[in-house]
Amino acid sequence: MSGASAALPYFTAADITRLLPIPDAIAALRAALRDDVDPERDAPRLFSEFPGGEFLLMPAQGTRFSGLKALTVAPENPARGLAKIQGVYIVYSSDTAEPLAILEGASLTAIRTPAVALLAVQHLVAIAPPGGEPAPHPRILVFGAGVQSSAHIRAAATAFPDATFDVVGRRPARVDAMIEALSGAGETRGVSIRNRTGSAEAAVPEADIILCTTSTSTPLFDGALVAEHAVVAANGTHGTDKRELDDALIERSDLVVEGRASAQRENGNLTALDAEVWGSASAPANLQDLVTGDMRRTPGRPAVFTGVGMAWEDLICASAVLESAARRDAAPPRAEGAS
Numbered sequence: 572m573s574g575a576s577a578a579l580p581y582f583t584a585a586d587i588t589r590l591l592p593i594p595d596a597i598a599a600l601r602a603a604l605r606d607d608v609d610p611e612r613d614a615p616r617l618f619s620e621f622p623g624g625e626f627l628l629m630p631a632q633g634t635r636f637s638g639l640k641a642l643t644v645a646p647e648n649p650a651r652g653l654a655k656i657q658g659v660y661i662v663y664s665s666d667t668a669e670p671l672a673i674l675e676g677a678s679l680t681a682i683r684t685p686a687v688a689l690l691a692v693q694h695l696v697a698i699a700p701p702g703g704e705p706a707p708h709p710r711i712l713v714f715g716a717g718v719q720s721s722a723h724i725r726a727a728a729t730a731f732p733d734a735t736f737d738v739v740g741r742r743p744a745r746v747d748a749m750i751e752a753l754s755g756a757g758e759t760r761g762v763s764i765r766n767r768t769g770s771a772e773a774a775v776p777e778a779d780i781i782l783c784t785t786s787t788s789t790p791l792f793d794g795a796l797v798a799e800h801a802v803v804a805a806n807g808t809h810g811t812d813k814r815e816l817d818d819a820l821i822e823r824s825d826l827v828v829e830g831r832a833s834a835q836r837e838n839g840n841l842t843a844l845d846a847e848v849w850g851s852a853s854a855p856a857n858l859q860d861l862v863t864g865d866m867r868r869t870p871g872r873p874a875v876f877t878g879v880g881m882a883w884e885d886l887i888c889a890s891a892v893l894e895s896a897a898r899r900d901a902a903p904p905r906a907e908g909a910s
Contacts, residue, residue, distance in 0.1 A: 579670055582892055584678035590895040591888060593726045596686035597693070599891040600884060604862040607634070610830030611857065613883045623647055627658075631882035636893070637663045638886045642676050646786075649717075656680060660889050674889055681718055683888045684880065685726035687858070688804040691827055691876035692780055693730055694861045695802045700870040703800040705779035708733045712767070712778035714792075714815070715785035716740035716749045719807060723782045724753060728762045737767040737774045740785075772796065783807050783815040788839075794820025797873050805840055806878035814839035816877065824875040825868050826855035829884070837879040 582590070604610075617628040624645035631638050642658030649655050658676035663669065696705060711727050711734045713720055724736055740746040746766045753764065767774045775781065775796040783791055783805035794817045797803060803824070805815040821843060828834035834841055835849050848854055856866040868874055 580672045582672060582674040582896070584675045586896075587674060587678045587682065587892055590892050590899070591682055593682065593686055593689070593729050595891060595895070596682050596888050597690045597726075597730070599887050600686055600690050601862055603883075603887045604859045608859070608883055608887070610859055610881060610883065611832055613830055613833065613881050615833070615836065616880075616882055621645075629880075629882035629885060631886035633665055633883075633886055633890065635665055636671070636886065636890045637665045637668075638882075638889050639663075640676055640679070640882065640885045642680070654718075660885060662889050662893060672893060674892060677718075679885060679888055679892075680880075681722045683884050684719055684806060685723040686888065687829065687878055687880075687884055688723060688782065688806050688876065689726045689730045691858060691861060691878075692727075692782075692802050692804050695827065695868065695874040695876065696780075698866070698868050699800065699874075700868050703868065703870060705800060705802070708735065709779035710735055710737065710777055711780045711782065712737045712739065712774050713782045713784065714739050714771075715783070715807060716742070716745040717785065719784040720782075721749050721753055723784050724764065727780070727782065731780070732762075734762070734780075736762060736764040737778070738764060739768050739771045739774060739791075740766075741768075743768045780804075785815065786813060787815055788813050790817035791815050793817065794823070797824075799871050799873060801873045802876070803873060804876045804878075806876075806880070808839060809837050809879035811837065811839045811842050814842070816840045816875065818843045820873070820875060824873045825866075827861050827866065827874070827876045828855045828857055829878040829881045830857050831855060833879060833881055834877070838877055840875075840877045 614630050619626040621643050627642040627644055629640040640660045642656055644656055656677050660674040660676050660679050661670055662672045664671055709731055738746050746768050750764045771792050775792045781803040784807040786808050831854055860866045
């Protein structure tokens with residue numbers, strides 16, 4: 572066993588948050604899509620049973636680094652005061668196949684997911700047709716009050732500093748607690764965040780941007796209520812038995828997915844699309860199409876980005892953590908007993 576593999580550096584959640592701010596994650600993902608990442612070549616992720624949930628394994632290959640995210644998903648954990656998603660990310664040298672570092676997995680996911688969503692939203696806003704641009708001070712509506720919801724609000728507040736936020740959740744007290752936590756931590760200083768639980772039908776038509784960040788098997792709102800200029804990002808679920816958006820919104824919107832193959836396999840928001848669509852010229856654009864300018868928005872139609880999470884995204888973010896640590900000469904202590 573080599574010295575490197577005998578004692579691998581371990582990056583904690585605090586390390587990852589410090590080394591990979593959301594704007595840096597967005598920039599890294601954008602650069603990768605412009606340079607050499609093809610989402611359609613991403614390896615399918617692997618699911619396996621786990622007591623009370625499932626294993627989720629996501630391998631990815633890159634020129635310099637390759638990686639494997641190994642997570643457990645335990646749906647009953649939040650009711651016990653425990654995290655729903657836990658795990659690690661292992662980074663390997665693509666040249667030697669040697670493991671280089673271990674990263675705490677849930678915090679990497681908490682950064683990667685909103686970074687992907689806000690990357691898509693920023694580009695969809697930027698290519699809005701004449702007359703379809705959002706207001707100078709966009710209204711952002713967030714569905715959910717969990718880890719991903721607060722992460723999306725922090726990310727959106729960075730990407731759209733002049734925005735105001737409305738939040739809709741299943742439990743009003745939990746929404747209030749999230750808003751108080753964000754305000755108390757100073758992460759959204761000067762940003763207006765309101766609890767709109769119970770008034771989703773009024774909040775949806777007013778929104779310029781809608782962020783859906785909750786696991787659900789039924790649509791969160793009536794898609795006919797979404798404004799024609801609005802941008803919707805839905806990436807709180809994976810699996811064809813779950814969906815955040817209804818068919819009405821999908822049918823009337825310009826669509827973007829992370830990758831067409833992964834969306835066809837796992838995206839419940841898109842199950843109504845005919846199988847023939849995926850191999851045709853009318854298939855949804857993917858993130859690479861959007862970032863490289865190969866997608867256009869249609870006047871009078873909302874835009875929808877819907878994702879399920881892909882392995883290449885985690886690899887890009889994990890690589891950015893290692894590169895940031897190297898620039899700062901800030902490698903964390905080696906993990907005790909790592910092998």
